[in-house]
Amino acid sequence: MKRGLQLLNVAAMVVLMLFLGAIVANGFASRQPWSLVCYKCKACNNSCVLGIDPQGFVDAELAGNSQVYIYTTNVRLPLAQAAALDPAMLITVEDRHVTARAALDELHIAPQQEITTYRVQARHAAQFCLRCGACEKECVLGLPLLRIIEKLRNSSGPSLHLEDRDVQ
Numbered sequence: 001m002k003r004g005l006q007l008l009n010v011a012a013m014v015v016l017m018l019f020l021g022a023i024v025a026n027g028f029a030s031r032q033p034w035s036l037v038c039y040k041c042k043a044c045n046n047s048c049v050l051g052i053d054p055q056g057f058v059d060a061e062l063a064g065n066s067q068v069y070i071y072t073t074n075v076r077l078p079l080a081q082a083a084a085l086d087p088a089m090l091i092t093v094e095d096r097h098v099t100a101r102a103a104l105d106e107l108h109i110a111p112q113q114e115i116t117t118y119r120v121q122a123r124h125a126a127q128f129c130l131r132c133g134a135c136e137k138e139c140v141l142g143l144p145l146l147r148i149i150e151k152l153r154n155s156s157g158p159s160l161h162l163e164d165r166d167v168q
């Protein structure tokens, strides 16, 4: 029994080390190894007028996945445009958070109605981003957040032409 528990312990340690190793490898593979030192203090969070959680960009970078959903709570755009961008995007309708698709199909909100985003893919948040640098200035570690944002913008294909977006 004791030996079985020891083996389980060793196996759990190996899995944990592989997991941590993959995160470190991703940080280096993305050429942004500094992203490993972000300790999620959220000091950057309150600086964004678009309600973007800039630490989410770091998470996306570490995961090597630009489709990670991150908080973006203050971008306004027509519902049809939100649904075309990503039907699974979460938006705020009154005090609820629903997908853009559900807002159209179930709540029957008019496609031209302006909605407010809640959680969007990191690559889309990077397109919304004003690149004002306020989050970068607030980062207690001085991490180059704008560099990640630029990379995510470039990874999301052609510009989304979001000139019409608005800030509440």
Ligand code: SF4
Residues within 6 Å of the ligand: 047, 048, 049, 050, 052, 054, 129, 130, 131, 132, 133, 134, 135, 136
């Ligand atoms: S650079 Fe982008 S994410 Fe950072 S505070 Fe400005 S708008 Fe928000």
Ligand code: SF4
Residues within 6 Å of the ligand: 037, 038, 039, 040, 041, 042, 043, 044, 045, 054, 055, 058, 138, 139, 140, 141, 142, 143, 145
């Ligand atoms: S302020 Fe810097 S260290 Fe803190 S969560 Fe934001 S990016 Fe990470």
